[in-house]
Amino acid sequence: MKGTIYLVPFGKQKATEFLLQQAIHGISGNDFSNILYIGPTPRKIRDAQITFANLIPADGFIPPKFFTIKQFTNELFLKYCQDYKKLSDYLKPLLIQKISPDISIGYAKLIAEFIRETKQYLTDYTDTDLEEIILKELINKGCPADGDIYRRIQNALSIRAQYNQLLKTKKWLDAEDVGLQSLEFINNVEVKILVLDGFFYDLTKLEEKIVTALINRAEKVYALSFYDERIPEAYALPQEFLVFLHKLNLFQEEKISEHVDIRSDLPYYVCPSIEEEVDFIASRIKYEYHHQDLSLNRTLVTFSRLDEYETTVRRIFDKYQIPYSLDTTKYLSKTQPVIAVLTLLRAIVNDFPRLETVAVLSSKFFNRFSQETKDVINYFSKKAGIIKTANQWKDFGATLKAILKEENKLTPALTKKINRAQQELNTLLVLSERFPKQTATLSEFTQSLRQLLAQFQWCQGEFNDEITTIKNEFYNALAIIENFELDFGKTLIPLQDYLKILEYFLDQTEILPETKSEGVSILGFLETRGLDCDYLFFGGLSEDKFPGQGHFDPILPEWLKRKLQLPSLERHLMRMRFHYFRLVNTARLRTVLSFYNTDQDRVFLPSPYLSGEAQPPIKYNAIFSQEQLQREIGEQKQIDVSAFITPVDFSNDPAIKKILCEHFGPTKRISVTTLDKYARCPYQFYLENVIAVEDLDEPEYQIEPTLWGNIAHAVFERLYQTGPVPIEEIAPQINNILNAVLKESKLNQFWQDVGRGIFRDLLPHFISIEQNLRNQGFLPFSIENRLQASIAQDIYITGKIDRLDKNQNNQFIILDYKTGKMDSASPKAVESGINLQLPLYGYLVKKKYPNHQIANAGLYYLANDKIIWLKRNNNDIETLINIALEKAIIYVHNIRNGQFHLPPTSQQCWNCTYYSICPIKLNPDIDTTTDNNNN
């Protein structure tokens, strides 16, 4: 017999070493190139190579060939294949889309999977055979031939046939074809000794063929399998492999008996969150490293789904300073430079939404744009109220300048910055404009993209090697797309689809991580195949993740798959079961199983394989990381995090008071609006007007309220610019003025129309209010009247009075237009210090026109067609003025005194942006909550 199968129990240590020892038996010298070793995973190959090197006494030798089946067939393809190109797996869906353009890339992926499986497992059937068999089965099952499923499967089969045909005519091979082809090339290789280091049971039909061919070619074959019957359910898979080998009639069996305990009913640790699970694993490693015999190099950490754990694991292991190797594949689409490119495309596809556009403009990877602009664009565009569309961006500078000017913040330096930002934005828009917006071919899009990236100087500048590699890989990926289209023909697709294809493609394109081999090995579950260790940590063992249920198949029903011997759910479970039991039994010293059972509102049960006792994670009486140490100290000192939220009160600080006086001191005039703002909320006033750190919200679809205010003011100002206008002329005049003002405002037509709509609505009410005033004998006297006066020693206040009406008795009415929501202007409000504006205006007017009287003062709410009068019933304006003066003096003193800790008078705390850090919460006397918070 040329072949020997060595049967070992689960948990046998160093089986590979044993197997290799058999293989080199009798070879003298240091040329082992006649040995071909086939293993299940690249990681296992690496381990086997080291094992082998360790086994050979010589310091230098020619090694055996070590391959996985896939590596082996690829090698043959590279060496011997003529005239063919290889279709990488991730091009398959693109090709399928070419065949059937209206299926999504996601569905194409599923069809590709269907093609892959059928080509791997049903190698002996032609496309027509397959169609016949499958459709017959369906009819037998009672599936109507005009029914949906029948049609769907038929469609998938027809895509498969066309796909194969296309590959043939265009001379491409997919991975399965490469496997089949390699059968022919195997005769070119010399294999004397073949080592089949088990663990790759569950061979596909195609793989079985390749292995058979290799066995036939070899002179001697050494294979490894298991005989552990103590766990019969896990034993099914290796037994299948044995059956396969024995069918060849070339093998004898040799049992290596060795007593190894079986681990079943292992206890498992249930952690409350993923963070705590990984934390537990890391702390246990660290603890046992110090207190037990844990060796990092002999420790294996695996998770049912490493991709889910990866970032958390990296973060926590770094924190614990445990050296590890973790080679997960990284995909291009998740690298920062490529994210920037995709964001750019998304910006173009969606007509330049603010965030995407800002993300592009401020990205480190687009060198075309100046750092200066990168710094300011987020703030600028937020402030300018940009939401999206190239149109909005085109004159965002002008809008912004108008707004800043209104707030008195526009300086020449700022103007320069804005201009520059606008300029660079224009560049971005103009260049992007050239990108095909409608339909184009893949290559056309790709070329434009290349061009655009060159113009934006993508990844140019000082970047590390990693970025350079990403850049190159990205351009490679683009080249592959173009090449693909060159061979398979061009189709016009919309930009949206191009983005999707690109996203998909980059999602599949791996960039190879650096491989480290130090410390603890952290591996995906299937990567552990064939490995052994001293300590095993196996996490993520919850029902939802392990053993899982294979992938969702929209095409073939389970029963049909079972019938055709395609991978089915049963098979998947059989496979996972075997690997699970082998793995947990393989650690020489200890196996630690764990999972987390909650994530937000979700609850997870243990994996069905966990049959031991559930335990909470061990809490060691030790400190493993800086973080824990810091927490420990914090707890000991009982540090209170909110301590930094202290009331802002500078009344004991002369230096600060001096500074405040520079802005609000005796030499400065303080506007009534400033006082009002302080009154509304001193802390907010401090934030926005003293240290200028306002918190901007994401823009909404609307015009800045201040802009409306300006428009309204401008309209009414011009209306009475030259004195009273006869009632009947008000309407036509306002319409004219409004059109002029709107035109100057540079608003787009829509908002201009809204403006006209608003005025159309309010005009009749305005007129009737005017009429009313005139009936009482009042006529407009002055508009936009700027007044100032001192209200106490050292205090000057100023105010701009929108409108002053006068009657023949030298009485005045003060009016202030408001476009916002209604506030109270009641005498009560004045008394409680909320609204001082009107009485203070009254004071200013009186000062300026000493021989006149104030009949009344009102806030004219344009949105509500209402004037809220200060004087109602028989209260006295004079008294109110005096109260207001008193209050105003207090406010001014408070401001100069730096007292910003006082409670707000009219702001509502519960919907204030600053609430979460506002010291007001420390004040128990103030009810800051609302009542409409349900559930």
Add this chain to the structure above:
Amino acid sequence: MSETLKSKIISAPAGSGKTERLAERYIELLKYAEPERILTITFTDKAAAEMKERIFKILKERDPVKYNLIKEKSLQLRIQTIDSFCFSLLRRFAHLIGYQPDLEVLTDNNYLKELSIFNTLFKIAEQEINTNDYQILINLITTNRFKGWDALRRVFDSLFQARLSPQRAKLPPIPGLERLPDLIAELEQDPITKERIPNFQFQIPQTSEEAEQLKAKITDIELIFLTKNKTPKKQGETLLQHQWNCKMAEYRKIIFNLTSNFRFEKTFLLFTNRFLKEFEELKKSLNQVDFADLEILTYRILTTHPEWSNILYLFDEHTDHILVDEFQDTSFLQWAIIAKLVEEWLSGEGAKRARGVKPTIFLVGDEKQSIYLFRNAHPEIFTRAKKQLSERLPKDEFEYIEIKENFRSLKAIIDFTNHIFPKLMNPLTDSPGWMTRYQEFQCQRNNPNHGIVEIILSPLKGNIAEARAKDAELVAKKILSIINKPIVYDQDEKPRPVRYEDITILLRTRTHLTAYENALREHQIPFIVVKGIGFYDTIEITLLRAILNFLVDPNDSFSAYLLLKSPLFNLSEKEILLISQTNEGPEANYLSLWQRFIAYSKNNNHHLSIINTLNKYLAMVGLKPMSQLIENMLDELDAWHVFWETPRYVNIKKFLRIVEQLEAEGLPPLLIANYFEKSSSKDEPKANVNTEGRNEVKIMTVHAAKGLQFPIVFVVGLDQQLTHRGSQEDILVINEQDEDTVYVLYEPDSELRKQSAIFQEKKKKEEEEEKRIFYVAVTRARDALFLTGIDQQPNKSDKPGSSQLKWLKDYLPIKFDEQQQLYATDTKIDGLSIISENQLSAEVQQLPTTTVSEEKPKKELLLQPLAEAPALIWRAVSKEIPEIYQEIRRKHGEEWITLGDILHQIFEKIANNKIQFELGEFVSEAIRLFNIYNIPKANYQKLLEEIERQFQIIKHSPVAEIIKPQPNSFAELPFVLKQGQIIYSGRIDRIIIKNNTINLYDYKTFPISKTEIAIYQEKYQTQLTIYKKAASKIFNMPKVLGYLIFTADGSIVPI
């Protein structure tokens, strides 16, 4: 027939062991059916998991064989929420509704929602100028004058979330509309009309404009027939006149209702539909559905695509038995889906029956616990289902059961409940189905003790905040007084002392949570808030967001302010103020605090180090994962000193996890930061702190307590008003009528709302729900129930039924002795008492003061990094030194790398005599490799030219001889070399053994200049040394000569 195969509806009140029944039923069914055929619908994922656990537990004990069989497939067991069930169906049916089968559920639809709203608005505003929709949009926006779009936002958000597809959304019917022509006729003929409003024209408006005009006219004359309070005038009117007034009022009401409907239809509904359409398209283009779609689309398929049942059969995914838990929380739509699934067999002739399968349905729930009106749960679903099933199933196949047993609470609690709720939940017989009726239940616990029901009241005059603070104080004091008293009972009904963890405080809403937290803290009672919302309002998350915002945009001044002020940097308010005042520098124009800080801090070392630290992290943004960056920063800045408390700690971890997940999705940093900006308005729950094993009082809302029980329950805030005040929800009704109809109306005008039946009904429904919420709260208690509240003196609002306290006062009833300041009741329930604050204070004063301080064991410090030299290091010696690779890339371009690979392979083939040293073969091998390497066609020419050039050079140089085949030579020889710990492996390009000397060659294919040769000699030294050693060992020959061959110019350089 077997009991199990009967369909059943079970009305199972609180504490009646409902979950147990479901589990038992499931296990029974397993005798008749494969687990795949049994569908169990639960209300939450959590409930599904618990149900599974329960089933496994019972099965493991009773039937280990079956247990082992189904356990591995536990993921296939269909015990799930209706959402996940719908999703599995949708995936299967996706193509029927224009989706692809790989469709995904969008967990956060916010982005797409915003996008679809803006897309629509921009389209209308910029591309549809002067169209009808454009005009309407302008009108809509102008109704709010200057507030613009903002004011409409929330309404649209609500309408959006309700997913009012045009098919489902309907305007509410107007009561009396059908009578309108008669009414008009009557009024027109009435002489009073002619007398009082001779010029008024009655009409039935057909358009929105007509309605508006008519409404205005009516408003002008309404004071003729209405009082100021808008009621028909009665005083001073004759009977006939009064009747006329009433009729006019009715006419007015109908017209007003019509106006509301027209307005709404023309504006909101119109735009909602446009937004939804856009939204739908966006989702379709991404092949995504959101949660709201799951049920709607499933229902749509089940009703419009008869193929569905066939498809399920063929995929073996059909259902024979259905169990539904918490049936009272089912919406009409959900019930319609379930009913659709069973329709076929209900009709008595389905394929299943033909095959001898007897399908069943099993619904369990309690109408009185229906507290999810805001999610469209309707208690009348019970009646509806009962009716449908009893009508359509044979008598012996259906049963309705009401359970009376209560296994949960002690007698006092049950007596109390049995006393209050029959009065509170006592609708008239012909009341609508959404009014629930109470059925008494019986205590089943085997405990001679009655348990406790205690009502604690404090008379107080004060505002809301004071009232809540006082209430919280009552709770805290009561807790202190019962702790360690033996008033709770273990499973065996033996008393044991109360621990904190036995106690749960139930809040109606979270509004006043802080008051209770403060009181407990003040009295040093440990507590934990379960599922507290306000994740984004916590200080720690506010600070983390500031860090994130700062990192993506340091010029975000507010974030910079927070960060600098925070304990991480600890700048004082004063320093910040000084910084903000900086006016130095060339332009003296600072956009942001950060820029000012940099300018200000030139000479301040402490500040400079802050700036350096921050700059360090700013530089890493985009190059390192954000989550890691933040965590490193926290570590470096000793942030955990301040974030040490567990709830804060887990919140931060939760935050970082969200960041991680967003990064995994490929979001650029700016969008990650923005995610949190947008979500800050969401009610994100705080991170779960594992409550198990923590001896702490739990605080949660009644809704969160659903399905749970606790030894001791505090129902607090009895006096709180149960009606909302003026929130946005009040002006919008979204009322699900049945699976096909949702009545919807938005009416900002309060007067019109008062006239609208649908608004009035909504109010009543909410009131009814409040009763049920009270019921749920009370029935959570096992051993003791405490109810606390403030007895406002005098009561501010005396509307009947407006607070729980009012209910108790009315139905218990409660009496107050002003003189003694004592409360009492005539109702005799053993264990029930009503005490006042004074009595409570007396109780507390008698408590002994104990302080126990535990000495904590000292912790071992294991901070040092772990290190362990690996036994062996495997080092693959690649063909090229990475650094040189990069250099070639930079200098000559990517093609040169590929070119090198290709040339190496050609040389190998020549050496092995596989191809001849001829240009033709050179080129054809190159092209073969181009194909395999997938080289862009565009590059072929360039590469071939270079290959040809090198061929010509080599041909005329000694290199040719080296490449060509010859005896005792090797090409691409693999080797392994062991040196101490390190194992080198690689391939040697070419070896020729002559005269006992190994000549070893390494090909370099990139262009070099003469001056560089020395540099490369130096650079390749190490590599060649390894090669030489390996060769010497393998061939056992001491003499090895190494050469570099530069094929680009044919030079051979010894090393």
